[in-house]
Each structure stands twice: as C-alpha cells, then as structure tokens.
Amino acid sequence: MILLTGATGKTGGEVARQLAAKGVICRALVRDAEKAASLTDSGIELVIGDMGDQAILAEALLGVDKAILILPNSAKQETLEKQFIDAASKAGVAHLVKLSSMEAVANTDSPIPAMHYAVEQHLKGSGMSWTMIRPNFFMQNLLSSAGTIKDKQGIFLPLGNGKTGMSDSRDIAALIVEAVTG
Numbered sequence: 001m002i003l004l005t006g007a008t009g010k011t012g013g014e015v016a017r018q019l020a021a022k023g024v025i026c027r028a029l030v031r032d033a034e035k036a037a038s039l040t041d042s043g044i045e046l047v048i049g050d051m052g053d054q055a056i057l058a059e060a061l062l063g064v065d066k067a068i069l070i071l072p073n074s075a076k077q078e079t080l081e082k083q084f085i086d087a088a089s090k091a092g093v094a095h096l097v098k099l100s101s102m103e104a105v106a107n108t109d110s111p112i113p114a115m116h117y118a119v120e121q122h123l124k125g126s127g128m129s130w131t132m133i134r135p136n137f138f139m140q141n142l143l144s145s146a147g148t149i150k151d152k153q154g155i156f157l158p159l160g161n162g163k164t165g166m167s168d169s170r171d172i173a174a175l176i177v178e179a180v181t182g
C-alpha cells in the first residue's frame with residue numbers, strides 16, 4: 001500500500017491522478033473530505049485528519065510499505081515532517097519519497113531550504129530507503145501573477161537579474177509516481 005500526503009494540493013493532487021490512472025492502489029491522508037471527493041471517485045482510499053495527529057498518522061500508515069511526504073511551507077513544516085518520518089519508520093514503511101527543494105543544501109542561510117535540508121538529514125538517518133525530489137520554482141506559481149499580467153502586463157518577482165529554470169508540477173508528480181512504482 002502507498003500512502004500519499006498533500007493529495008488536495010498542486011503536486012499531490014497530480015500524483016493522485018497519475019497513480020489512479022495507472023490503477024495503483026493507494027491511500028491518501030487528507031484534512032477535508034469534501035475537497036478530496038474526486039480522489040474517492042478515482043478509487044483512492046481516504047483517511048481524514050491532520051498530519052499533526054499521532055493517532056491519525058498511525059491509522060494512515062497501517063500496512064503501508066511506501067509513503068509520499070508533501071507539506072506546504074509553514075512554521076510547523078519541519079516538526080510535522082520529522083514526526084511523519086518517525087511514525088512511518090515505526091510503522092514499518094520501507095521507502096519514503098519526500099518533496100524537498102533544489103536549494104536544500106548544507107549551510108544555506110535561507111529558511112525554507114534549510115528546513116528541507118534538516119528534514120532530509122532526518123530521513124537519511126531513519127533507516128528507511130528514501131528519494132528526495134528536489135524541484136526548482138513551480139511553473140504553476142505563475143498563476144498567482146494572473147492579476148498583474150492582466151493589469152500591468154507583467155510578472156513581478158524578487159529575482160533581480162537572476163534566471164531560473166522552472167519545473168511543471170505535473171512532471172514532478174510523474175517523477176514521484178516513478179519513485180514509488182518503478
């Protein structure tokens with residue numbers, strides 16, 4: 001059994017769609033059953049609850065051999081992800097795939113990449129086998145510029161003269177699906 005988190009989000013939603021299209025049996029841990037209705041329609045089993053709830057985690061991880069960890073950036077992300085890794089290891093999960101970041105390197109002074117790096121180290125020390133998915137800026141982020149494209153014909157980002165290679169979250173999802181099925 002594969003456990004997917006973040007299944008109502010950008011990347012996890014696409015992972016769910018691609019797993020269902022392949023006929024892969026999977027379970028999703030979601031907070032909002034209504035938001036996850038389309039997942040049930042595609043045959044995905046749901047466990048409803050928050051990732052911070054240990055009892056829910058234990059229920060979601062029952063019989064799981066591969067897990068996919070996706071959470072949004074927040075002050076709680078590092079704690080929640082480390083708790084998830086510990087619970088997965090305790091439940092006997094063999095392989096964990098973590099959505100991380102291309103910038104997750106040692107000695108970074110940027111808080112989100114530093115958090116991802118700390119979680120990666122925790123996962124590496126867990127005894128489970130692992131895959132770190134490390135994308136760059138999602139193309140889907142550009143949708144949030146729809147307003148300024150319409151009103152000012154521009155995209156405004158704090159990039160200076162920097163250049164970036166973007167990732168489509170559908171491609172990231174395909175890589176995650178390959179990591180748990182290939």
Ligand SMILES: NC(=O)c1ccc[n+]([C@@H]2O[C@H](COP(=O)([O-])OP(=O)(O)OC[C@H]3O[C@@H](n4cnc5c(N)ncnc54)[C@H](OP(=O)(O)O)[C@@H]3O)[C@@H](O)[C@H]2O)c1
Nearest residue numbers: 006007008009010011031050051071072101135136137138
């Ligand atoms: N955006 C980028 O350019 C970029 C680039 C590289 C890496 N990343 C990394 O990608 C990750 C975010 O991925 P995403 O954009 O696909 O996420 P997203 O669209 O923000 O979706 C987050 C998912 O996590 C769920 N969730 C949040 N808190 C939860 C909790 N306490 N318990 C259970 N589920 C919870 C949300 O559920 P609800 O629907 O209930 O809220 C949602 O399904 C971050 O770690 C970020 O650092 C992003």
